[in-house]
Amino acid sequence: MDKEVAKNLEKNQFINKKLLLIYELIGKGEYKEVYYKIIEILKDINKKYIRLKYDFDISDLSIINITKFYSLKDKQLYENMKAINGELNDVDLNNIRIEDIEYLTSFVDLIYAYMTNEIGEFI
Secondary structure, X not given: OOHHHHOOHHHOHHHHHHHHHHHHHHHOOOHHHHHHHXXXXXXXXXXXXXXXXXXXXXXXXXXXXXXXXXXXXXXHHHHHHHHHHHHHHHOOOOOOOHHHHHHHHHHHHHHHHHHHHHHOOOO
8 A cells, every 4th residue: 555645644653553554464465454444543533533522422433423423513524424435335345455445545544634633633
């Protein structure tokens, strides 16, 4: 995976540790596991962002639930999460390609950059 795809995520030490494992798994061809790990990062940053910015503990961390939450709070995050939800519905989880990983990671990176611009470093 092109490291430029995760340039904002790599700046965070906590997330960067997870990315190092992801890069290792990519080297082994474990694309499905990588895809799920990127989704975990997405859920984690959303959970922490929502808690800090909105003082709300979101209990159901499904992508659709996070998307619904942002529909009432933040148009930009809503649109980005909606796009990710569409991607998750379209991707063949039994045939994950490196392009699928890069696409998802680039969205997560974009979302993370937006969040840190809004409230500063939060993880």
